[in-house]
Amino acid sequence: MxxxxxxxxxxxxxxxxxxxxxxxxxxxxGDVHFNLINPKTNNRIKMITTDPDTGPIDRSELVKGYEVSKGEYILLSNEEIASxxxxxxxxxxxxxxxxxxxxxxxxxxxxxxxxxxxxxxxxxxxxxxxxxxxxxxxxxxxxxxxxxxxxxxxxxxxxxxxxxxxxxxxEVRKPDEIFAGISDKAADANMIAIAEKIIEQQEGPFDPSRFVDRYEEALKALIEDKKKGHTPAKVAEPEDTNVVDLMAALRASLNAKGKGAAKDEPNSKAKAAKPATAKPRARKAG
Structure with missing residues (x-):
């Protein structure tokens, strides 16, 4: 090609x-592209270039305009722009x-x-x-x-x-414009230790073939289901992690990743030798 x-x-x-x-x-x-369809007639909608004063107009007659004030434009032809x-x-x-x-x-x-x-x-x-x-x-x-x-x-x-x-x-926004509202409070050290273990379990080389556009694939599956006359199932929205249950969620994640590591990593035997869970150190009193 x-x-x-x-x-x-x-x-x-x-x-x-x-x-x-x-x-x-x-x-x-293989991106999925949609057209606008009138469901009453099943016809594809055509976008017609229209002037509010004169009605439909051929696009070949149009020129580019830069608005200098409300309703006032400097007109530029393609030849002038190319100059x-x-x-x-x-x-x-x-x-x-x-x-x-x-x-x-x-x-x-x-x-x-x-x-x-x-x-x-x-x-x-x-x-x-x-x-x-x-x-x-x-x-x-x-x-x-x-x-x-x-x-x-x-x-x-x-x-x-x-x-x-x-x-x-x-073109690039300054990070402080977005991050300024994030708290300066340090995260819990015990929770960080567990999160680090989860990260360690998910380490591996970058393989782009493993990362497909799941949304595009789901759209294609939806279209196939519709072609067959099937009614698509509704997908439940994920719930936010409750702050009170954050430690429990981290520990559960660690256990879950430990069990599934052998399926994802070819050299997971070495990692399996490590303990599946890590008990956080008890804080010293006072």
């Missing part, structure tokens, strides 16, 4: 350039190299694969890619994708380059 590039242009490191193509690294897979020329519209110009650990994971956004565009580009691409690999650092560059200039983080991956769009500082 031939993949279509999202963007085509040049990769530039100082005075070295080569034609490259940017491909999205993720796919929608905004930045070097990053056609060039991924590497500006800086940084250690990967310096980029907060909050800023990582969408992954792409960057590859040479044509056989003649492969030599220069290979030089840039290999030099990046030897540096052990992440390259930061700019590119215009769609109508937005984005920061790209570039790092070697296999024979090509993995490119991630990086969110701007204005």
């Amino acid at each position: 031939a993949y279509r590039p999202t963007w085509q242009g040049h990769l530039k490191l100082s005075l070295v350039t080569c034609p490259v193509a940017l491909y999205t690294a993720i796919s929608s897979g 905004v020329k930045l070097e990053s519209t056609k060039t991924i110009d590497i500006e800086r190299f940084v250690a990967g650990g310096e980029i907060d994971r909050l800023y990582w956004d969408h992954p792409y694969f960057l590859a040479p565009d044509g056989k003649l580009a492969q030599e220069a691409f290979g030089v840039i890619r290999t030099a990046m690999e030897k540096s052990g650092q992440i390259a930061l560059a700019r590119v215009v994708i769609g109508t937005r200039e984005r920061i790209l983080a570039l790092e070697p991956r296999d024979k090509g380059i993995l490119a991630y769009t990086i969110r701007t500082d204005a």
Whole structure:
């Protein structure tokens, strides 16, 4: 299957350039997509572009408008928007190299694969890619994708380059805006000890094949049931853990994970040798 590039242009490191193509690294897979249906007629609803004064209008006649005040717009044609020329519209110009650990994971956004565009580009691409690999650092560059200039983080991956769009500082909320209301009170040490044991039981390598979209799978199962005329069963909502029963819930979780570990972990025999439960140390009086 031939993949279509999202963007085509040049990769530039100082005075070295080569034609490259940017491909999205993720796919929608088998996502379930819905259409709006009129249940009375079973017809799919069509969205008609309408002007409140003149009625329906062809989308090809429309232009983009920026609202400068209520009801007042600056109109821009596609040609006028395309006339905004930045070097990053056609060039991924590497500006800086940084250690990967310096980029907060909050800023990582969408992954792409960057590859040479044509056989003649492969030599220069290979030089840039290999030099990046030897540096052990992440390259930061700019590119215009769609109508937005984005920061790209570039790092070697296999024979090509993995490119991630990086969110701007204005896009990322400050954690204190959300976390400020969390209590500073320290958690119970005995409960933490049990929770650590539960974490230890669930340790293992990252295997992406084990993580499927269960909601998508459940939707597909629901659709199959409906096709067969079955009535879907209702699923009960999970109850919040009662603070009074938190210790009991932690101990029950520890026991449950201990019993199920052999099914999930191939090397669970070594872990099974450990005690299934850990009694918390008694607090000293006073």
